[in-house]
Amino acid sequence: MKLKPLNFIIIANLLANTIIAQTDSAMIKKIYNEALTNSKSYSNLEYLSNKIGGRLSGSPQAQKAVEWTFKAMKDAGADTVFLQECMVPHWVRGKKEIGKVIASNLKTKELAICALGGSISTPAEGITAQVIEANGVEEIEKLGKEKIEGKIVFLNQPMDPTFIETFNAYGKAVKQRWGGASEAVKFGAVAVIVRSCTLTQDDNPHTGVMSYKDSLHKIPACAISTNGANWLSSALKNDKNLKFYLKLNCQTLPDEKSYNVIGEIYAEKKSNEYLVVGGHLDSWDTGNGANDDGSGVVQSIEVIRIFKALGIKPKCNIRAIAFMNEENGGRGGKKYAELAKLKNEKHIAAIESDAGSFSPRGFSSDVNPEQKSKLKSWKILFEPYGVYNFNDDGSGSDTAPLNNAGVPCIELRPDSQRYFDYHHTAIDVFENINKRELELGGAAMAALVWMIDMYGL
Amino acid sequence: MKLKPLNFIIIANLLANTIIAQTDSAMIKKIYNEALTNSKSYSNLEYLSNKIGGRLSGSPQAQKAVEWTFKAMKDAGADTVFLQECMVPHWVRGKKEIGKVIASNLKTKELAICALGGSISTPAEGITAQVIEANGVEEIEKLGKEKIEGKIVFLNQPMDPTFIETFNAYGKAVKQRWGGASEAVKFGAVAVIVRSCTLTQDDNPHTGVMSYKDSLHKIPACAISTNGANWLSSALKNDKNLKFYLKLNCQTLPDEKSYNVIGEIYAEKKSNEYLVVGGHLDSWDTGNGANDDGSGVVQSIEVIRIFKALGIKPKCNIRAIAFMNEENGGRGGKKYAELAKLKNEKHIAAIESDAGSFSPRGFSSDVNPEQKSKLKSWKILFEPYGVYNFNDDGSGSDTAPLNNAGVPCIELRPDSQRYFDYHHTAIDVFENINKRELELGGAAMAALVWMIDMYGL
Numbered sequence: 001m002k003l004k005p006l007n008f009i010i011i012a013n014l015l016a017n018t019i020i021a022q023t024d025s026a027m028i029k030k031i032y033n034e035a036l037t038n039s040k041s042y043s044n045l046e047y048l049s050n051k052i053g054g055r056l057s058g059s060p061q062a063q064k065a066v067e068w069t070f071k072a073m074k075d076a077g078a079d080t081v082f083l084q085e086c087m088v089p090h091w092v093r094g095k096k097e098i099g100k101v102i103a104s105n106l107k108t109k110e111l112a113i114c115a116l117g118g119s120i121s122t123p124a125e126g127i128t129a130q131v132i133e134a135n136g137v138e139e140i141e142k143l144g145k146e147k148i149e150g151k152i153v154f155l156n157q158p159m160d161p162t163f164i165e166t167f168n169a170y171g172k173a174v175k176q177r178w179g180g181a182s183e184a185v186k187f188g189a190v191a192v193i194v195r196s197c198t199l200t201q202d203d204n205p206h207t208g209v210m211s212y213k214d215s216l217h218k219i220p221a222c223a224i225s226t227n228g229a230n231w232l233s234s235a236l237k238n239d240k241n242l243k244f245y246l247k248l249n250c251q252t253l254p255d256e257k258s259y260n261v262i263g264e265i266y267a268e269k270k271s272n273e274y275l276v277v278g279g280h281l282d283s284w285d286t287g288n289g290a291n292d293d294g295s296g297v298v299q300s301i302e303v304i305r306i307f308k309a310l311g312i313k314p315k316c317n318i319r320a321i322a323f324m325n326e327e328n329g330g331r332g333g334k335k336y337a338e339l340a341k342l343k344n345e346k347h348i349a350a351i352e353s354d355a356g357s358f359s360p361r362g363f364s365s366d367v368n369p370e371q372k373s374k375l376k377s378w379k380i381l382f383e384p385y386g387v388y389n390f391n392d393d394g395s396g397s398d399t400a401p402l403n404n405a406g407v408p409c410i411e412l413r414p415d416s417q418r419y420f421d422y423h424h425t426a427i428d429v430f431e432n433i434n435k436r437e438l439e440l441g442g443a444a445m446a447a448l449v450w451m452i453d454m455y456g457l
Numbered sequence: 458m459k460l461k462p463l464n465f466i467i468i469a470n471l472l473a474n475t476i477i478a479q480t481d482s483a484m485i486k487k488i489y490n491e492a493l494t495n496s497k498s499y500s501n502l503e504y505l506s507n508k509i510g511g512r513l514s515g516s517p518q519a520q521k522a523v524e525w526t527f528k529a530m531k532d533a534g535a536d537t538v539f540l541q542e543c544m545v546p547h548w549v550r551g552k553k554e555i556g557k558v559i560a561s562n563l564k565t566k567e568l569a570i571c572a573l574g575g576s577i578s579t580p581a582e583g584i585t586a587q588v589i590e591a592n593g594v595e596e597i598e599k600l601g602k603e604k605i606e607g608k609i610v611f612l613n614q615p616m617d618p619t620f621i622e623t624f625n626a627y628g629k630a631v632k633q634r635w636g637g638a639s640e641a642v643k644f645g646a647v648a649v650i651v652r653s654c655t656l657t658q659d660d661n662p663h664t665g666v667m668s669y670k671d672s673l674h675k676i677p678a679c680a681i682s683t684n685g686a687n688w689l690s691s692a693l694k695n696d697k698n699l700k701f702y703l704k705l706n707c708q709t710l711p712d713e714k715s716y717n718v719i720g721e722i723y724a725e726k727k728s729n730e731y732l733v734v735g736g737h738l739d740s741w742d743t744g745n746g747a748n749d750d751g752s753g754v755v756q757s758i759e760v761i762r763i764f765k766a767l768g769i770k771p772k773c774n775i776r777a778i779a780f781m782n783e784e785n786g787g788r789g790g791k792k793y794a795e796l797a798k799l800k801n802e803k804h805i806a807a808i809e810s811d812a813g814s815f816s817p818r819g820f821s822s823d824v825n826p827e828q829k830s831k832l833k834s835w836k837i838l839f840e841p842y843g844v845y846n847f848n849d850d851g852s853g854s855d856t857a858p859l860n861n862a863g864v865p866c867i868e869l870r871p872d873s874q875r876y877f878d879y880h881h882t883a884i885d886v887f888e889n890i891n892k893r894e895l896e897l898g899g900a901a902m903a904a905l906v907w908m909i910d911m912y913g914l
Contacts (some may be wrong), residue, residue, distance in 0.1 A: 036618045161493045161893070164842050199893060359816070359872045361843065385621050386818065386872070388845050415816045415843070415872060417893045436618070436656060436874045 024381055024454070028447045032385060034306050035443035041298040042435045044072055045357075048298065049288040049430035056117075056285045057325040058090030058256035065281050066259045069297065069322045073263030076301050077308030078320070084260040086335035088325040091118055093285055094249030097222060099193070101235060102128065102243040109235075111228035112203050114286060115250040116177060116194065116210040117328045119221040126247035127152070127220065129190050133236055137176045140183045149188030152244050154236075155180045156195045156229050159420070165392075166199060166416040167355065173197050174208070181221040182213040191220045191246055195229040197420060203227050204425040207284050209328045220248045260332045261322040263304050265314060273316035274340075275453055276350035277303045277445050280326035280398055287428030291419070295357035295438055297322045299412075302442035303449055314453045316348055323398035326354065330397055337401030347407040349457050351445055352396025358414035359437045360444045362389025367408040371457050375410070378451055387444050389413065408457050410448070412441055481838050481911070485904045489842060491763050492900035498755040499892045501529055502814075505755065506745040506887035513574075513742045514782040515547030515713035522738050523716045526754065526779045530720030533758050534765030535777070537723070540716040543792035545782040547713040548575055550742055551706030554679060556650070558692060559585070559700040566692075568685035569660050571743060572707040573634060573651065573667040574785045576678040583704035584609070584677065586647050590693055594633045597640045606645030609701050611693075612637045613652045613686050616877070622849075623656060623873040624812065630654050631665070638678040639670040648677045648703055652686040654877060660684050661882040664741050666785045677705050717789045718779040720761050722771060730773035731797075732910055733807035734760045734902050737783035737855055744885030748876070752814035752895055754779045756869075759899035760906055771910045773805055780855035783811065787854055794858030804864040806914045808902055809853025815871035816894045817901045819846025824865040828914050832867070835908055844901050846870065865914050867905070869898055 035041075052068060055061040066083065073081040099113035115121075129152045134140050136157030140148070155176040163169035173195075180192045196206035205223040212218045224232065235242055261281065267273065279296020283289020300320040307318065324332035340347060351363070365375060376390045395409035403409040414437070422428040492498075509525060512518040523540065530538045556570035572578075586609045591597050593614030597605070612633040620626035630652075637649045653663035662680040669675045681689065692699055718738065724730065736753020740746020757777040764775065781789035797804060808820070822832060833847045852866035860866040871894070879885040 032621070033619045162490045164489070164897075166893075359874050417816050417897070418891055421891075434875055434878075436623075440621075440874070 021381065024451065027450060028381055030310055031306055031446045031450065032443045034309055035302065035439045035446065036436070038309065039302055039439045039442060040076070040305055041302040041438050041442050044298040044301060045290060045294050045433060045438065046430050048294045049290040053288045054285040055281065055283050055289060056091070057088040057258060057282045057328060058253070059285070062258060062282055062324070066261055069261040069281060072301050073261065073304060073320060076263065076305035078263030078304050079266045081261065081263045084262060084335060084339060086258060086260065086324060086331045087255040088258045088331045089329045090253040090256045091328060092251060092253060094121065094251065097249065098245070098247040099222065099224065100245040101232065102245055104239050104241045111232065112205050112225045113193065113222045114205040114207050115248045116221040116223055117207055117284065118210050118252070119248060119250055120218045121248045121250050122191070122220045122246055126245055127191050128243050128245045130241060131232070131236060131244045133233060137180050137183050140187060143187070145187045148184065151189060152191045152193055152246065153180070153184040153189040154193045154232060156233055158195060159197060159199050161199055166420050169199065170197055170420060177208055177223070178210055181210060181219050182216050185217050185219050189219060193222055193224050193244065196223050196226055198226060198423065200421050201226050204427055206424045207286050208424045220246065222246065222248060258324045260324050260336055263301065263320045265304060265307055265318040267315055267317045268313040271316050273346045273348055274319055275316050275348045275449055276319045276321055276399070277449055278321035278323055278350070278398060279353045280332070281322040282325050282327050284327055284424045286424060287426050288430060289428060290430045290433050291357050291422050291428050292424065293326065293354045295433065295441065296353035299353045299438065299442035299445055303446045306446040312450065316453055318449060318453070326398050333398035334401050337405055340402065341405060347402055349408045349410060349452050350399040350402050351410045351412065351448060352399045353412040353441060353445060354396045354398070355411060355416065356414045356419045357433050357438045357441060358418060360387050360412060360414050360441050362387055362392065362413045363410050363448060364392035364394040364413050365408065365410040366393060366395040366403050367457070371408050374457060382444070382447065385440065385444065412445055414441060478838065481908065484907060485838055487767055488763055488903045488907065489900045491766055492759065492896045492903065493893070495766065496759055496896045496899060497533065497762055498759040498895050498899050501755040501758060502747060502751050502890060502895065503887050505751045506747040510745045511742040512738065512740050512746060513548070514545035514715060514739045514785060515710070516742070519715060519739055519781070523718055526718040526738060529758050530718065530761060530777060533720065533762035535720030535722060535761050538718065538720045540718060541792060541796060542714060542716055543781060543788045544712040545715045545788050546786045547710040548785060549708060549710060551578065551708065554706065555583070555702070555704040556679065556681065557702040558689060559702055561696050561698045568689065569662050569682045570650065570679045570685070571662040571664050572705040573678045573680055574664055574741065575667050575709070576705060576707055577675045578705045578707050579648070579677045579703055583702055584648050585700050585702045587698060588689070588693060588701045590690060594637050594640050597644060600644070602644045605641065608646060609648045609650055609703065610637070610641040610646040611650045611689060613690055615652060616654060616656050618656055623877050626656065627654055627877060634665055634680070635667055638667060638676050639673050642674050642676050646676060650679055650681050650701065653680050653683055655683060655880065657878050658683050661884055663881045664743050665881045677703065679703065679705060715781045717781050717793055720758065720777045722761060722764055722775040724772055724774045725770040728773050730803045730805055731776055732773050732805045732906055733776045733778055733856070734906055735778035735780055735807070735855060736810045737789070738779040739782050739784050741784055741881045743881060743883050745887060746885060747887045747890050748814050748879050748885050749881065750783065750811045752890065752898065753810035756810045756895065756899035756902055760903045763903040769907065773910055775906060775910070783855050790855035791858050794862055797859065798862060804859055806865045806867060806909050807856040807859050808867045808869065808905060809856045810869040810898060810902060811853045811855070812868060812873065813871045813876040814890050814895045814898060815875060817844050817869060817871050817898050819844055819849065819870045820867050820905060821849035821851035821870050822865065822867040823850060823852040823860050824914065828865050831914060839901070839904065842897065842901065869902055871898060
């Protein structure tokens with residue numbers, strides 16, 4: 001049979017695609033096998049979580065984490081590792097907070113609270129005031145000055161359990177944590193107590209960053225556990241005049257010098273093109289930051305280790321970045337993008353892992369429609385590994401400044417059901433990490449880096 | 458524009474499909490919302506795990522579980538609940554087992570072991586013998602009588618970590634647990650010690666059923682933890698003459714009377730058609746059987762609760778079944794299929810949940826190609842809930858006798874990464890269950906029951 005030119009081209013293309021797909025599929029299998037048999041991510045995370053621990057920006061632990069990460073990237077085989085200086089906020093919690101309900105009959109009950117990141121402290125004698133409950137930040141204005149003045153506003157909007165993707169429920173509820181204090185102070189509140197952002201019922205208060213509006217007076221802000229919030233809410237129904245005693249000991253010190261840690265695999269031929277994979281090195285101080293985001297850091301280091309172990313020589317320079325200060329400032333991410341622009345580095349893409357160490361389900365992205373199509377066309381290669389969802393939009397906060405500068409940004413999306421069980425609490429610890437799930441995340445990132453390096457985006 | 462008849466039909470069909478899909482999608486959303494806000498599955502599982510506990514067939518706990526499940530199905534709103542009698546094996550573990558390494562220099566070290574289900578006990582004085590290691594059941598024949606006679610065979614084949622679906626790795630490794638004793642006795646072994654079927658490294662021995670060949674002599678069989686297995690394997694490299702002391706106290710008593718528990722929602726119009734959803738009520742005695750398979754039982758009860766809460770009146774009778782004796786005999790599943798045949802009940806489909814309480818990812822099935830296509834065509838409705846994989850073959854062991862009789866059988870497939878961390882151990886307990894993941898599993902089953910009831914299979 002004689003082929004017409006068009007048919008011939010179609011068949012040749014099909015054939016080429018099949019061959020490419022087979023090669024890709026074989027390489028991705030190699031990457032996963034390497035990750036599931038020789039990964040260092042779990043032992044690295046054990047060190048970072050248990051030997052260094054919680055590492056809030058500006059803390060001695062954050063500095064130790066920088067030094068350790070430098071070494072870990074070297075050990076993983078990076079061709080070079082370097083630090084990128086940035087100034088970071090330095091907020092400290094101080095002594096453990098006290099939160100206490102004082103009933104009208106003067107009976108007291110202690111409830112677990114913790115200061116929100118960035119909050120001012122209470123006066124040395126604490127604050128004692130009546131409490132007014134509001135179902136989220138939107139309800140503050142409705143309550144108005146008459147009901148709020150002189151009181152502590154208790155923001156008790158729960159996360160909505162009917163969202164399947166828990167980050168969507170978080171996005172809705174977190175507004176009261178972020179902006180509650182400045183909204184409440186407009187109506188004369190003396191402090192805010194915020195229901196923890198989680199879908200579980202337990203006794204762990206969840207910290208997290210909050211922000212004051214510059215033009216407004218600052219009032220102390222703390223989180224209360226979901227069990228505590230439910231208890232307080234029912235107590236208020238029976239005793240409208242109960243008071244709350246609140247003592248926070250936090251303060252904001254002058255900015256500190258800190259660093260992004262960057263490990264690089266050189267492109268096979270000298271190149272000004274970069275492909276970034278990263279997580280953030282800082283964490284809240286309440287736990288050990290194993291999940292948020294030690295896991296993203298060790299997975300990024302693992303990408304270097306896998307490439308080196310398999311002898312892959314990339315077309316463009318691959319950078320694993322441990323960003324500093326995601327939690328309360330994002331200074332590391334900003335600094336990286338600023339310097340990338342200054343040095344005129346061309347970034348092909350940036351992938352972040354900051355949504356947990358759980359079993360990977362996909363990659364979300366902030367890319368143009370052609371790039372989204374390209375990513376989706378690779379789905380078939382990732383589905384055998386349970387990574388099937390390339391549809392969603394969204395990317396990490398450390399890569400947001402790159403994204404603003406036009407770089408396609410992608411985020412690893414693990415199963416989200418358990419994420420907010422641990423988020424910003426005392427139980428974000430190594431013991432709550434599953435080894436295989438962590439390894440599968442590193443493998444998924446390495447496989448995606450390999451595809452983008454081969455075919456661009 | 459005038460439509461040609463063919464176009465008209467196509468458009469009409471498209472329109473009809475769109476309308477159906479919208480109705481379906483709205484109903485599935487309702488089902489998930491109900492499950493994520495009002496589910497009783499978590500509190501039910503707490504009771505079954507913590508108040509009743511491990512419930513091996515024939516045990517007093519299994520009987521308590523039957524009585525509790527009867528009540529729980531009534532409470533969920535079943536139109537009728539009934540028991541289905543079946544005789545079950547009654548194996549008991551007896552006193553805690555002892556496993557001890559005795560080095561040539563007479564130093565000893567205790568290692569955590571547990572008898573495999575169905576094993577005979579050792580003599581009262583225990584068994585002390587040299588140990589020969591084999592990498593799986595296939596290696597026994599290669600070692601031969603000369604190396605094996607009079608010794609304990611230590612079957613140390615690990616599960617292969619490169620399988621992404623851990624059940625596939627289990628399927629390969631479990632052969633040494635199931636058939637190791639009868640293979641080893643052919644060459645004169647006096648006992649077998651089997652590496653636990655898990656991908657973790659820890660100190661928990663994993664029990665599970667084993668089987669003897671009728672024609673062969675029986676020898677004791679136990680599981681050793683993965684840490685213990687690794688320790689023993691290196692000890693053997695340094696000291697080939699070390700001995701192992703083994704003391705098992707288990708025995709098989711006469712069969713006991715037990716029951717399947719069946720809760721039914723009647724079809725709106727009297728019908729001889731049935732749609733089954735189930736899990737198994739019995740569990741191993743080492744833990745509390747929270748994951749395997751308390752979760753499947755409470756999810757099945759939840760299907761009844763959801764249907765009743767939403768006022769859904771099904772076309773065919775819906776049965777939630779708590780099968781008895783999946784772990785060491787499968788008598789409940791056999792009895793159910795036997796009686797279904799006897800009563801000439803037509804079964805549209807049977808769905809089992811026995812692969813864990815984790816975040817659901819799909820449904821596997823043993824169905825004909827047309828039924829598989831139909832299931833796959835529903836994928837679009839389930840994807841928003843993270844349930845995307847309808848490709849795989851496989852269904853539960855309790856429904857296998859129905860499947861053999863031609864009934865399409867389906868199994869809920871949760872994420873499998875953590876399953877073998879807990880499987881058949883002391884840590885299969887309620888504390889290792891995630892509430893939302895458990896609820897999502899019940900919702901997925903209810904949604905699939907709803908679809909099959911509406912559109913058949």
